[in-house]
Amino acid sequence: MERELKFATKCVHAGEKPDPVFGAHTTPIFQTSTFIFENVEQGAARFSGEKAGYVYARISPNTPTHAVLAEKVAVLESGETGQTFASGMAAITAVVLSALKQGDHLISTDVVYGCTYSLFSEVLPGLGIDVSFVDTSGIENVRAAFKPETKMVFLETPANPTITVCDIREIAGLARAQGAICVVDNTFATPYFQKPLLFGADVSLSSCTKYIGGHADLLGGVVVGSRDFMKSLGKVVGYTGGIMGVHEAWLCIRGLKTLHIRMDRHAENAMKVASFLESHPAVMWVRYPGLSSHPQHEVAKKQMSGYGGMLSFEIRGGVEAGRRLMDSVRLCSLAVSLGATDTLIQHPASMTHACIPGHIRNKVGIKDGLVRLSVGIEDPEDIIADLEQALSKT
Numbered sequence: 046m047e048r049e050l051k052f053a054t055k056c057v058h059a060g061e062k063p064d065p066v067f068g069a070h071t072t073p074i075f076q077t078s079t080f081i082f083e084n085v086e087q088g089a090a091r092f093s094g095e096k097a098g099y100v101y102a103r104i105s106p107n108t109p110t111h112a113v114l115a116e117k118v119a120v121l122e123s124g125e126t127g128q129t130f131a132s133g134m135a136a137i138t139a140v141v142l143s144a145l146k147q148g149d150h151l152i153s154t155d156v157v158y159g160c161t162y163s164l165f166s167e168v169l170p171g172l173g174i175d176v177s178f179v180d181t182s183g184i185e186n187v188r189a190a191f192k193p194e195t196k197m198v199f200l201e202t203p204a205n206p207t208i209t210v211c212d213i214r215e216i217a218g219l220a221r222a223q224g225a226i227c228v229v230d231n232t233f234a235t236p237y238f239q240k241p242l243l244f245g246a247d248v249s250l251s252s253c254t255k256y257i258g259g260h261a262d263l264l265g266g267v268v269v270g271s272r273d274f275m276k277s278l279g280k281v282v283g284y285t286g287g288i289m290g291v292h293e294a295w296l297c298i299r300g301l302k303t304l305h306i307r308m309d310r311h312a313e314n315a316m317k318v319a320s321f322l323e324s325h326p327a328v329m330w331v332r333y334p335g336l337s338s339h340p341q342h343e344v345a346k347k348q349m350s351g352y353g354g355m356l357s358f359e360i361r362g363g364v365e366a367g368r369r370l371m372d373s374v375r376l377c378s379l380a381v382s383l384g385a386t387d388t389l390i391q392h393p394a395s396m397t398h399a400c401i402p403g404h405i406r407n408k409v410g411i412k413d414g415l416v417r418l419s420v421g422i423e424d425p426e427d428i429i430a431d432l433e434q435a436l437s438k439t
């Protein structure tokens with residue numbers, strides 16, 4: 046039996062296909078909207094799905110550049126096949142449109158990225174899809190939320206921005222027993238630290254805008270799942286057209302080659318920053334899955350091989366003090382998004398999660414004083430020094 050390659054080697058090599066025409070070392074950018082058929086029979090066979098091959102860049106598998114990226118992520122996620130999208134939101138939209146129809150019920154983690162919340166709470170009900178937002182960190186809450194019509198459980202773990210963790214294996218098992226699929230938004234952990242499909246999830250999706258691209262210079266999304274699921278998703282891709290640009294696909298392929306190295310550094314730095322903040326007198330609490338004080342630290346230990354680069358915290362003095370902190374950083378950038386090489390700081394209640402009504406934010410733990418940090422890969426001493434000087438201004 047052939048020996049399975051290690052994750053780092055897969056980051057570098059998986060999916061890569063040397064150019065058979067000119068021998069180019071890196072995957073070429075196929076800047077084309079359409080593909081020439083040898084004859085009508087071949088074109089017809091590709092359209093019917095009888096023969097694999099490319100037809101038109103909106104229709105899955107898009108272009109050979111997209112196919113390399115989709116295969117690379119599928120290998121890293123330990124899934125069968127992948128599909129790329131124009132953004133993480135395009136990926137989530139296509140997943141729900143391909144799996145849910147009028148009359149179906151969706152259970153979602155109550156703390157999710159703001160636009161995911163808005164898609165689920167504003168758009169899906171208009172299509173006749175009923176949504177329950179549940180604190181998925183408690184398995185009993187999930188069990189109690191099932192209805193005969195439940196067709197999907199959508200988990201975000203660790204969740205944006207509270208860093209709440211839920212047990213993928215337990216919930217995926219519950220979903221399966223109830224005839225529903227389990228979808229995990231793996232954006233925060235990345236497949237380097239967490240492989241939802243190995244815990245029984247049916248689908249793992251990510252915003253490539255974050256750690257997969259890794260350099261804050263593109264928008265993208267990716268979905269990995271079983272061949273059957275991906276076949277129906279592939280159709281929706283063609284019908285809705287939210288596909289990734291080919292340059293973005295190439296940048297993601299390049300980004301993934303260093304995913305393992307970047308993630309190790311993000312996590313190492315985040316642990317140092319989390320420990321620094323936790324011991325600082327101005328800080329009330331810190332949430333980072335690697336801290337033993339994290340309420341789901343044991344679950345995180347079970348399903349994550351590292352704890353990523355995202356953390357949140359609250360400082361004494363509430364919203365005003367938090368504002369002064371964020372206005373006083375010099376090295377860190379005051380910006381939304383995450384997974385960049387530099388450290389980003391932002392205020393979820395007024396930025397990424399401002400679209401969620403205040404009373405709901407409060408109920409699910411997205412407090413007005415919560416500050417979110419995407420810890421970069423700079424020297425940790427410099428990140429800590431910047432936070433220390435900013436904390437002294439609060």
Ligand code: LCS
Binds near residue numbers: 133134382
């Ligand atoms: N899933 C998660 C967990 C996210 O954090 C985001 C974006 C998305 C999906 C959507 O991905 P996109 O369409 O942007 O590629 N999160 C953002 C954030 O926290 N700040 O700005 C965007």
